[in-house]
Amino acid sequence: xxxxxxxxxxxxxxxxxxxxxxxxxxxxxxxxxxxxxxxxxxxxxxxxxxxxxxxxxxxxxxxxxxxxxxxxxxxxxxxxxxxxxxxxxxxxxxxxxxxxxxxxxxxxxxxxxxxxxxxxxxxxxxxxxxxxxxxxxxxxxxxxxxxxxxxxxxxxxxxxxxxxxxxxxxxxxxxxxxxxxxxxxxxxxxxxxxxxxxxxxxxxxxxxxxxxxxxxxxxxxxxxxxxxxxxxxxxxxxxxxxxxxxxxxxxxxxxxxxxxxxxxxxxxxxxxxxxxxxxxxxxxxxxxxxxxxxxxxxxxxxxxxxxxxxxxxxxxxxxxxxxxxxxxxxxxxxxxxxxxxx
Amino acid sequence: xxxxxxxxxxxxxxxxxxxxxxxxxxxxxxxxxxxxxxxxxxxxxxxxxxxxxxxxxxxxxxxxxxxxxxxxxxxxxxxxxxxxxxxxxxxxxxxxxxxxxxxxxxxxxxxxxxxxxxxxxxxxxxxxxxxxxxxxxxxxxxxxxxxxxxxxxxxxxxxxxxxxxxxxxxxxxxxxxxxxxxxxxxxxxxxxxxxxxxxxxxxxxxxxxxxxxxxxxxxxxxxxxxxxxxxxx
Numbered sequence: 001x002x003x004x005x006x007x008x009x010x011x012x013x014x015x016x017x018x019x020x021x022x023x024x025x026x027x028x029x030x031x032x033x034x035x036x037x038x039x040x041x042x043x044x045x046x047x048x049x050x051x052x053x054x055x056x057x058x059x060x061x062x063x064x065x066x067x068x069x070x071x072x073x074x075x076x077x078x079x080x081x082x083x084x085x086x087x088x089x090x091x092x093x094x095x096x097x098x099x100x101x102x103x104x105x106x107x108x109x110x111x112x113x114x115x116x117x118x119x120x121x122x123x124x125x126x127x128x129x130x131x132x133x134x135x136x137x138x139x140x141x142x143x144x145x146x147x148x149x150x151x152x153x154x155x156x157x158x159x160x161x162x163x164x165x166x167x168x169x170x171x172x173x174x175x176x177x178x179x180x181x182x183x184x185x186x187x188x189x190x191x192x193x194x195x196x197x198x199x200x201x202x203x204x205x206x207x208x209x210x211x212x213x214x215x216x217x218x219x220x221x222x223x224x225x226x227x228x229x230x231x232x233x234x235x236x237x238x239x240x241x242x243x244x245x246x247x248x249x250x251x252x253x254x255x256x257x258x259x260x261x262x263x264x265x266x267x268x269x270x271x272x273x274x275x276x277x278x279x280x281x282x283x284x285x286x287x288x289x290x291x292x293x294x295x296x297x298x299x300x301x302x303x304x305x306x307x308x309x310x311x312x313x314x315x316x317x318x319x320x321x322x323x324x325x326x327x328x329x330x331x332x333x334x335x336x337x338x339x340x341x342x
Numbered sequence: 343x344x345x346x347x348x349x350x351x352x353x354x355x356x357x358x359x360x361x362x363x364x365x366x367x368x369x370x371x372x373x374x375x376x377x378x379x380x381x382x383x384x385x386x387x388x389x390x391x392x393x394x395x396x397x398x399x400x401x402x403x404x405x406x407x408x409x410x411x412x413x414x415x416x417x418x419x420x421x422x423x424x425x426x427x428x429x430x431x432x433x434x435x436x437x438x439x440x441x442x443x444x445x446x447x448x449x450x451x452x453x454x455x456x457x458x459x460x461x462x463x464x465x466x467x468x469x470x471x472x473x474x475x476x477x478x479x480x481x482x483x484x485x486x487x488x489x490x491x492x493x494x495x496x497x498x499x500x501x502x503x504x505x506x507x508x509x510x511x512x513x514x515x516x517x518x519x520x521x522x523x524x525x526x527x528x529x530x531x532x533x534x535x536x537x538x539x540x541x542x543x544x545x546x547x548x549x550x551x552x553x554x555x556x557x558x559x560x561x562x563x564x565x566x567x568x569x570x571x572x573x574x575x
Binding site: 171180183185186187190191193194197198211212214215218219222223256 | 394403406413414416420421434441442445446481
């Protein structure tokens with residue numbers, strides 16, 4: 001995010017003013033003011049100040065303001081960055097103050113909204129989310145496929161978990177959680193079934209009407225749940241024999257899935273369905289698994305790779321899946337958290 | 343109307359996952375052929391029917407296999423909807439709650455069950471696994487209170503999804519109780535569950551299916567341990 005260079009005493013005064021404003025903002029938002037970069041992680045909103053100073057570029061004080069707003073503010077620009085560009089004028093500090101003030105106001109509105117959600121007053125669909133969670137993405141894809149409007153509320157998972165999450169999922173304290181008219185549904189596959197059941201008139205159906213086909217779909221979704229993510233985690237977390245074992249299991253799993261898919265367009269046949277929704281978000285993690293395991297899904301399981309591309313052509317999938325590179329970055333972040341050195 | 347075709351269940355009499363399916367079939371008064379599998383020498387039918395996991399239970403309906411106990415339970419509900427009450431609630435939200443708690447049971451209680459019987463190498467490890475089960479049961483005590491709304495079962499007046507899923511473990515809990523000299527479902531810690539256990543065991547659908555002979559199970563345990571086979575689900 002852009003650093004600010006100030007080149008005069010006047011600027012230094014404005015730096016102090018900005019710092020004060022930032023502190024006020026932080027105090028109002030009850031958020032921690034952190035001076036450390038949080039990197040390229042999406043979902044972390046960075047308020048950065050850019051100065052278009054055409055007059056004097058001799059460096060003075062570098063000043064960054066990073067606030068972790070956990071996705072609670074409306075996104076103003078494309079990269080989840082609220083960029084305030086303004087001319088270097090005496091009034092510039094005041095304009096910054098105005099923009100930050102509207103940020104504060106939006107934040108307050110969001111806080112009230114969340115309080116209503118906690119109180120169970122919100123009527124619509126809300127998903128407690130985490131940007132990289134493949135399990136949350138299952139739910140978002142299903143809702144998007146069905147054209148069901150749902151508000152995604154990004155959760156703080158690496159730090160302290162929010163009240164709404166803890167109240168909605170006291171048993172596991174995990175995302176995703178679907179709130180429907182304030183009532184919480186937890187566990188992604190349970191949520192998928194709930195969406196089918198609660199909106200029986202809404203197309204497309206992700207589960208067949210035929211009980212045997214439903215049983216097969218549930219079996220394979222359960223298989224995906226028991227294997228891919230857990231084995232994948234061992235693959236990047238462990239080394240040596242542990243990693244080798246995980247690699248072998250991952251290949252076995254992908255081989256089994258590839259075999260089940262066979263020559264079909266989707267796991268259920270002609271139509272995108274339950275098992276596809278369960279598996280497709282995990283394909284964003286394939287790149288990371290390939291990097292850690294030294295194999296290629298395209299080479300070993302071309303049918304599965306083709307299926308992933310076919311699913312990726314769907315608007316819901318294209319919009320919702322995390323980019324594989326971002327997943328790899330996230331894993332890098334987790335490794336740092338766990339003290340794992342590659 | 344129930345679809346035509348015979349029902350055959352491949353199982354092992356001690357498996358919690360098999361027992362729950364048998365209770366569900368009994369609840370619907372469905373006749374079926376039961377085939378006791380020897381896990382040390384699995385039948386060709388089992389291996390062909392469940393090539394992915396090679397485990398019991400396997401329900402064969404008109405020769406077509408349905409695998410994974412919770413999947414089988416839902417299949418029975420859907421195919422035999424007119425054969426009496428379903429174990430899963432009709433209301434979508436209550437159904438989601440039932441699925442959630444059933445998943446919790448197999449995740450927490452199931453893992454602890456494996457630990458207390460099959461993967462522990464010392465009495466300390468067994469005790470630790472029992473402690474994990476007790477902790478999970480404590481959470482389920484709260485769930486029972488919530489789901490039953492003062493009635494007999496998680497499913498209310500009648501046995502439901504969570505009841506059959508948890509009920510499958512009762513045979514082994516009886517055996518472990520004997521091994522460790524105290525109850526896994528401790529009436530002092532989980533009084534609602536203790537009373538629930540009595541009612542479940544007494545139910546018609548559980549008769550002859552939920553083992554009540556702890557000695558017989560303990561006799562069978564070494565056979566199972568010797569197999570070191572992947573465990574049934």
